[in-house]
Amino acid sequence: MWRLNLINTIADQANWIISSDVAIVIADKYPKAQHHYLVLPKAEISSVFNLTREHLPLLEELHLLARNVVEVRGQQWNDFKVGFHAEPSLERVHLHVISQDFVSPCLKRKKHWTSFNTALFVPYEELRDKLQSENSFQRLPPHAYHKLLDSPLQCNQCERICINLPKLKEHLLEHLLNKNGQQKSVIYTKIETSKDKINIMDVTEKNKIKMDHIKQNIRNELRKKILDKNHILIESDRAVVVKADYPKAQYHFRVVAKEDIEDVTKLTSDHLQLLDHMMELAVQIIGKQDHLPSRNFRIGFKADPFWDRLNMHVISDDFYSLSMKRIKHWNSFNTELFLPFQQAYMMLDSEGAIETLSEVEFQKLKEQTPLHCNQCDFQSPLLLALKAHLFTHWQDKESERRTKKQMEDIVKLLDEAKLEDTAKPEAASSREEHEITASTSQKSMDQNQAVGADANAYHQCGPLVNLMNLQHINNPFRNTPARFGIAAKTHPQPTNSMYAPRPHRAGNPLAYAPRPQQGGNPFRNMPPRPQLGGNRFGPHLNRFGPQSKDMMPMFAAPNQQPRFGPKQPQNHRPRAPNQPQNQRPRGPNQPQNQGTRAPNQSKFQ
DNA sequence: GTTCTAGAAC
DNA sequence: GTTCTAGAAC
Numbered sequence: 001m002w003r004l005n006l007i008n009t010i011a012d013q014a015n016w017i018i019s020s021d022v023a024i025v026i027a028d029k030y031p032k033a034q035h036h037y038l039v040l041p042k043a044e045i046s047s048v049f050n051l052t053r054e055h056l057p058l059l060e061e062l063h064l065l066a067r068n069v070v071e072v073r074g075q076q077w078n079d080f081k082v083g084f085h086a087e088p089s090l091e092r093v094h095l096h097v098i099s100q101d102f103v104s105p106c107l108k109r110k111k112h113w114t115s116f117n118t119a120l121f122v123p124y125e126e127l128r129d130k131l132q133s134e135n136s137f138q139r140l141p142p143h144a145y146h147k148l149l150d151s152p153l154q155c156n157q158c159e160r161i162c163i164n165l166p167k168l169k170e171h172l173l174e175h176l177l178n179k180n181g182q183q184k185s186v187i188y189t190k191i192e193t194s195k196d197k198i199n200i201m202d203v204t205e206k207n208k209i210k211m212d213h214i215k216q217n218i219r220n221e222l223r224k225k226i227l228d229k230n231h232i233l234i235e236s237d238r239a240v241v242v243k244a245d246y247p248k249a250q251y252h253f254r255v256v257a258k259e260d261i262e263d264v265t266k267l268t269s270d271h272l273q274l275l276d277h278m279m280e281l282a283v284q285i286i287g288k289q290d291h292l293p294s295r296n297f298r299i300g301f302k303a304d305p306f307w308d309r310l311n312m313h314v315i316s317d318d319f320y321s322l323s324m325k326r327i328k329h330w331n332s333f334n335t336e337l338f339l340p341f342q343q344a345y346m347m348l349d350s351e352g353a354i355e356t357l358s359e360v361e362f363q364k365l366k367e368q369t370p371l372h373c374n375q376c377d378f379q380s381p382l383l384l385a386l387k388a389h390l391f392t393h394w395q396d397k398e399s400e401r402r403t404k405k406q407m408e409d410i411v412k413l414l415d416e417a418k419l420e421d422t423a424k425p426e427a428a429s430s431r432e433e434h435e436i437t438a439s440t441s442q443k444s445m446d447q448n449q450a451v452g453a454d455a456n457a458y459h460q461c462g463p464l465v466n467l468m469n470l471q472h473i474n475n476p477f478r479n480t481p482a483r484f485g486i487a488a489k490t491h492p493q494p495t496n497s498m499y500a501p502r503p504h505r506a507g508n509p510l511a512y513a514p515r516p517q518q519g520g521n522p523f524r525n526m527p528p529r530p531q532l533g534g535n536r537f538g539p540h541l542n543r544f545g546p547q548s549k550d551m552m553p554m555f556a557a558p559n560q561q562p563r564f565g566p567k568q569p570q571n572h573r574p575r576a577p578n579q580p581q582n583q584r585p586r587g588p589n590q591p592q593n594q595g596t597r598a599p600n601q602s603k604f605q
Numbered sequence: 606g607t608t609c610t611a612g613a614a615c
Numbered sequence: 616g617t618t619c620t621a622g623a624a625c
Contacts, residue, residue, distance in 0.1 A: 002625060005606060030607070089606045108607090110620075164619065 005029075006090045010040055017069055018384060023062050025069045028096075030106040032116065034176075035075055035099040039065050045093045048084045048127065053135045056128065063124050066097045072384045074325050075099065083123040085115055086140055095124065100156060101176045103169070110165055111149060118151045226256050226309070234284055238277050241285045244313075246323040248333060250394075251289055251297070251316040255281045261310040264301040264344060269352040275345055282314045282341075291401075292316055300340040302332055304362045312341065317374060320387065320394045327383055328366040334374050335365045 009015050010024050017025045017037065028036040039062045045051065051059070066082050082097050098116060107113065114120055122130075122137075130137050140148070153162045157175045162168035226232070226240045234241040238259065244252035255278045261267065267275075279299070286294045296317050305311070315333065324330060331337055336357065347354045357365070370379040371386045378389050 002606060028606095106607095166619075 003089070003091050006038065006040060006092050006094060010092070018065060018072055018382065020061060020065060022058060023065050025065050025097075028098075031098075031104050032107045032112050033099045033102045033104050035070075035073060035080070035097075036104070037066070037069050037097040039063075039069070039095040039097060040092050046091045047088055048086075048093050048122070048137050049139060051093065051127070051131055051137060053131050056131060059124070059128055059131070062095045066095055066124075068384060069097060071325075072382060081116065081121065081123070083121050084127055086120045086122050087115075087145055096121075101179075102156065102172050103176045107169065108165070110153065113153060113165065113168065114149055114151050117154075117156050118148045120145070120148045226258060234281055236277065236281060238274060239281055241281050241314075244315075247315075248321050248324050248329055249316045249319045250321065251292060251314075252321070253282075253285050253314040255285075255312040255314060257310040259310075262308060263305045263310055264303070264339060264354050265356045266310070267344070267348055267354055269348050272345070272348055275341070275348070278312050279341060282312065285314060296397075298333070298338075298340070300338050301344055303337050303339045303357060304332070304366075313338075318390065318394050318397070319374065320390045324383070324387065327369065327371065330371050330383060330386065331366050331368055334372070335368060337362070337365050 006026075009026055009029065015026045017027060019025065022043070023039055023041050025037050025039050028038050041058055041062065043058070045055070063082065066080075067077060070077050070080055079099050079101075080097055081100055082095065084093070084095060088094070096116070102113070102116070120140075127137055153165065153168045154160070155162070155168065155171055155175070157172075160171055162171055226242070229235075231242045232240045233243060233253065239255055239257050241253050241255050244254055257274060257278065259274065261271070282297075282299050283294075286297050289297075297314055298317055299312065299314050301310075301312055313333075319330070319333065339354070344354055369381040371381065371383060372379045373386065373389055373393075375390075375393050378386070380386050380389070
């Protein structure tokens with residue numbers, strides 16, 4: 001029965017985009033716009049006419065998942081319409097989440113348009129308020145329904161009324177192209193005789209040229225930025241430190257060379273001193289971040305940089321940020337697309353150049369899934385699930401940090417008390433101790449506030465970058481009740497030793513390090529590097545220059561053999577050939593969403 | 606919800 | 616002649 005199509009679709013978890021304990025999001029099989037999703041409850045509620053006031057919390061959850069799927073797909077919430085059909089055709093109540101371009105080959109009939117762009121579409125808020133006030137939602141009278149179906153085809157973005165659906169579709173495409181920066185002169189596209197096949201090849205080609213031009217202008221922004229003193233956190237004669245405009249973690253800075261070097265591939269061994277200097281600046285900016293120890297920072301270059309000027313990333317390893325919106329954002333820091341500083345330095349020192357990956361490899365790495373957590377064995381194909389997971393790491397670290405801070409305050413207090421005891425031998429009562437602890441905490445808090453209010457300190461130390469705001473409207477986890485456990489499709493996690501150990505995974509600072517199976521690599525016996533230690537960042541320790549070869553390398557364990565050993569011929573980068581992380585042997589638990597149907601789904605077949 | 610198709614509209 | 620719409624069938 002075709003009315004059960006949606007129920008059949010959700011029976012197969014492979015169709016789920018995201019889900020919670022109570023609802024599921026799927027893609028509309030016949031999307032009427034560029035983005036079109038359906039949110040369905042797991043509970044068997046056949047239609048919108050069966051909803052009552054009791055369902056308001058469920059409705060809220062559907063709406064939350066609607067926001068999440070928009071976030072997952074990297075789209076803007078304001079571009080979407082979210083609501084129900086007043087006269088739905090298919091069973092199981094479903095919330096439409098649809099982008100307002102309405103450009104789609106599946107938009108074929110007038111009804112497709114009117115069902116979303118007249119009163120036949122009931123926005124989420126309208127239904128919610130109706131249930132709140134009247135405890136039910138009623139079907140439209142037949143005459144009203146047919147009248148709405150006959151509504152003129154008025155554009156949803158301007159006053160234009162079109163004579164028929166093909167004309168409206170042509171008009172809607174104009175809007176979409178205009179929105180994407182298309183000039184009006186090239187809007188009028190050829191409509192092919194075969195239905196719904198619109199030839200926009202010429203248009204997209206011209207679009208591409210224009211977009212390339214715009215991109216080039218943006219690329220130059222970094223060059224301009226280093227001249228603008230307002231953006232600069234630290235400046236020297238050879239480089240500056242600026243805050244990243246779209247930070248991909250809580251702390252994200254760029255050290256930008258003043259010298260006109262396009263990117264990391266243009267570096268030669270002559271630039272080793274420049275790299276030393278850039279590291280010194282990185283050390284300085286890290287040192288100014290009291291909130292986070294230096295071991296939580298990663299320093300390196302993008303192997304496929306967007307900006308038109310050599311810039312070195314200094315980024316905290318939480319990677320929890322509202323700007324972390326796309327899979328390529330994650331992969332650019334957590335695969336071989338990120339070239340750690342020490343690796344770049346070694347390459348330059350031993351080979352005199354940094355060899356890049358091919359364009360094909362770049363593309364592959366950018367889109368690579370599943371996404372592996374950089375702090376544990378968690379993995380997921382969905383960025384949203386990874387972000388939810390990263391959030392738990394962030395919370396743990398914050399709580400750890402707070403506890404540590406409190407302990408430090410107490411120790412400090414005890415030290416002070418000791419001094420006072422020397423002068424005044426009477427032991428303080430436990431009640432007094434408690435009072436003193438409380439007052440110290442208060443004092444510490446006041447001090448923090450004082451520091452926060454100190455504009456000069458703020459300027460010199462740089463702002464606390466991108467501190468996560470749980471209540472931010474764009475935060476997908478805002479107001480998410482814990483019980484819903486929004487984690488989408490959860491995949492089995494590796495539990496046995498068949499999985500490669502973490503040091504060999506992309507996302508690890510050792511991503512560029514050689515792997516055991518690769519023969520002839522001069523670094524293959526190198527022990528794992530420890531995390532960066534705070535006190536090793538002293539600017540006076542210029543351990544990266546050739547003159548420091550006899551010193552203990554900054555990133556090495558104290559007894560490790562020196563990394564800057566005798567040079568060996570190298571015709572390739574010291575990494576294993578094409579061993580993407582997602583080709584690791586699978587564990588016994590296969591992902592549940594691949595192919596097989598559960599027995600209880602047979603009733604839908 | 607979709608596809609098919611006859612007949613109206615152009 | 617082609618394009619477009621709308622009802623029937625699924």
